[in-house]
Amino acid sequence: MTIDxxxxxxxxxxxxxxxxxxxxxxxxxxxxxxADGQPHVEVPLAGGMRLLLDTEEVVRSFHxxxxxxxxxGRIGLAMALPDAAAVDAAYAELTTAGHHGxxxxxxxxxxxxxxxxxxxxxxxxxxxAPLAS
Numbered sequence: 246m247t248i249d250x251x252x253x254x255x256x257x258x259x260x261x262x263x264x265x266x267x268x269x270x271x272x273x274x275x276x277x278x279x280a281d282g283q284p285h286v287e288v289p290l291a292g293g294m295r296l297l298l299d300t301e302e303v304v305r306s307f308h309x310x311x312x313x314x315x316x317x318g319r320i321g322l323a324m325a326l327p328d329a330a331a332v333d334a335a336y337a338e339l340t341t342a343g344h345h346g347x348x349x350x351x352x353x354x355x356x357x358x359x360x361x362x363x364x365x366x367x368x369x370x371x372x373x374a375p376l377a378s
Contacts, residue, residue, distance in 0.1 A: 254287075256297040257320060257368065258304050258313065262286065264365040265298055271339060272324055272370070316367075323371040329358035332372045336360040352376055 259265040263281040269288065270276045274296065280286040284303035288296040304311050313319075326332050333350045339362045340346040347369055348361035360372045 252294070254295040254297050255320070255322065256299065257364075257366065258301055259298050259366050260301060260313075261365060262298065262300050268339070268344060268364045269296070269298075271342060272335070319366070319368060321369045321371065323373060326372055326374040328374050329376055332358040332360055332374050335372050336362060 257265070262283065266276045266281055266286065274288050274290070276288050277286065284300045286298045288298070290296055301311075301313060324335075326335060329350075329352075336346060336350050344365070345363040345367075346360070347363050348359070350358055350360040350372075353359040353373075356376050357373045358376055361369050362372065364370055
């Protein structure tokens with residue numbers, strides 16, 4: 246048997262919707278302007294994908310026994326940027342805004358400028374761009 250499925254969305258459970266949306270807006274995602282107080286937010290992504298954000302309360306409403314996974318970082322996301330300078334600038338902007346810099350920008354052996362910043366819920370968000378050849 247083969248399941249005919251395609252990845253359509255990535256979901257994140259957030260402790261504070263406003264803080265999470267501010268972070269993803271800072272990354273340039275098209276987060277609806279009036280979404281901060283909503284318990285469920287869908288953000289359209291390139292290629293037809295969607296980022297789904299749900300508050301802990303809304304998840305508990307349909308799954309009463311649900312609890313957050315202990316510790317931070319339940320998922321990881323990777324954000325492609327146009328060039329190495331954009332990686333450095335995004336990392337600086339996000340960490341200056343108070344987000345935790347997990348891994349400062351560096352030139353990776355696999356040919357990318359690479360950095361990691363944590364979102365407000367502790368999920369790692371990789372920032373990367375190809376190095377100039």
